[in-house]
Amino acid sequence: MISDNVNKLADKVKVLIIGKHGQLARSLVDTAPHNIELLSLARSGINLLDLSNIEKAVARFKPNTVINASGYTDVESAESDATSAFSVNETAVENIATVTSKNNIRLIHISSDFVFDGTSKVPYSTNDKPNPLSIYGASKLAGERALTRLQPNNSSVIRTSWLYSPYGNNFVKTMLNLMSTKEHLNVVSDQIGCPTNANKLALFIWQLTTLDTIYPFYHWSDLGSTSWYEFAIEIQNIGVNLGLLTRKIPINSIKSFEYPSNVKRPKYSVLDTSNSQSILAAKDWREELAEFLKKLKER
Ligand SMILES: NC(=O)C1=CN([C@@H]2O[C@H](COP(=O)(O)OP(=O)(O)OC[C@H]3O[C@@H](n4cnc5c(N)ncnc54)[C@H](OP(=O)(O)O)[C@@H]3O)[C@@H](O)[C@H]2O)C=CC1
Numbered sequence: 446m447i448s449d450n451v452n453k454l455a456d457k458v459k460v461l462i463i464g465k466h467g468q469l470a471r472s473l474v475d476t477a478p479h480n481i482e483l484l485s486l487a488r489s490g491i492n493l494l495d496l497s498n499i500e501k502a503v504a505r506f507k508p509n510t511v512i513n514a515s516g517y518t519d520v521e522s523a524e525s526d527a528t529s530a531f532s533v534n535e536t537a538v539e540n541i542a543t544v545t546s547k548n549n550i551r552l553i554h555i556s557s558d559f560v561f562d563g564t565s566k567v568p569y570s571t572n573d574k575p576n577p578l579s580i581y582g583a584s585k586l587a588g589e590r591a592l593t594r595l596q597p598n599n600s601s602v603i604r605t606s607w608l609y610s611p612y613g614n615n616f617v618k619t620m621l622n623l624m625s626t627k628e629h630l631n632v633v634s635d636q637i638g639c640p641t642n643a644n645k646l647a648l649f650i651w652q653l654t655t656l657d658t659i660y661p662f663y664h665w666s667d668l669g670s671t672s673w674y675e676f677a678i679e680i681q682n683i684g685v686n687l688g689l690l691t692r693k694i695p696i697n698s699i700k701s702f703e704y705p706s707n708v709k710r711p712k713y714s715v716l717d718t719s720n721s722q723s724i725l726a727a728k729d730w731r732e733e734l735a736e737f738l739k740k741l742k743e744r
Pocket residue numbers: 463464465466467468469470487488491492493513514515516517518533537555556557558585604605606607608609613614
């Protein structure tokens with residue numbers, strides 16, 4: 446018995462992150478606990494469409510947990526390139542789940558509020574039925590289903606929404622950029638959801654890696670709800686207060702149909718995160734945004 450425990454202590458927890466250059470993968474690296482041995486792989490290090498290549502990467506590193514932070518996230522381009530969206534968001538997930546299931550490795554995978562159709566009037570629970578409106582949403586749902594089919598045990602799908610971080614493309618960075626270069630902005634006010642600080646999602650994911658058993662589905666976002674329009678207003682208000690922006694520009698509230706886009710986005714996609722709160726307590730989205738922008742100013 447004693448030697449078993451010693452062996453457990455000697456075996457460092459090893460976590461493989463897939464999607465190295467993405468905003469969530471980078472936030473995971475930023476927040477990783479010190480006792481974890483990490484390997485984060487980009488496309489150059491792992492070919493997600495080649496099962497034997499994933500096998501090799503896993504055999505070499507021998508992770509206890511794989512976090513799939515990769516994804517085809519260009520919601521607009523997905524509408525005209527469904528093949529690429531499904532290959533990353535479904536086929537790659539199938540391949541990863543096949544390998545992790547075979548090797549008894551925990552798999553944590555990220556999905557989106559865009560699997561829902563937005564007709565609900567109350568936050569979506571993990572039991573609610575998905576019905577995606579977009580190709581991106583359909584490809585994310587296909588990935589969820591592949592994972593559930595191939596690795597029903599020791600895996601979790603975490604659905605999240607409106608992710609932002611200092612890295613890559615996200616609404617907060619786009620707004621700060623547009624607010625400093627444009628004379629006015631039009632932003633949709635009839636899509637309601639909840640922003641998520643990628644750092645906090647990363648902390649939630651790290652908590653999941655420590656639990657003995659995990660549920661198949663979690664929802665995670667910051668607390669509260671807002672529209673993209675109110676989100677933009679708040680970014681501008683805090684941005685000006687902190688000196689990230691030098692002036693305020695007019696921000697007009699518009700309807701979805703007035704915004705040039707090929708994508709049908711859910712009108713309401715707030716996630717019910719209550720089951721996740723015992724694992725990590727979330728904060729209101731405004732508080733998270735203010736902390737994030739403060740740190741961005743200090744960088
Ligand atoms: N962004 C958001 O608002 C939300 C995101 N999600 C989900 O969270 C996850 C992480 O999102 P986020 O960090 O924003 O995504 P990013 O777009 O920032 O990063 C995605 C990463 O996936 C990598 N990738 C794409 N295709 C492949 C491939 N074939 N092989 C290897 N790597 C690949 C990209 O690599 P490269 O840099 O080389 O292109 C990129 O590094 C995704 O699954 C996404 O669907 C869920 C809800 C909201």
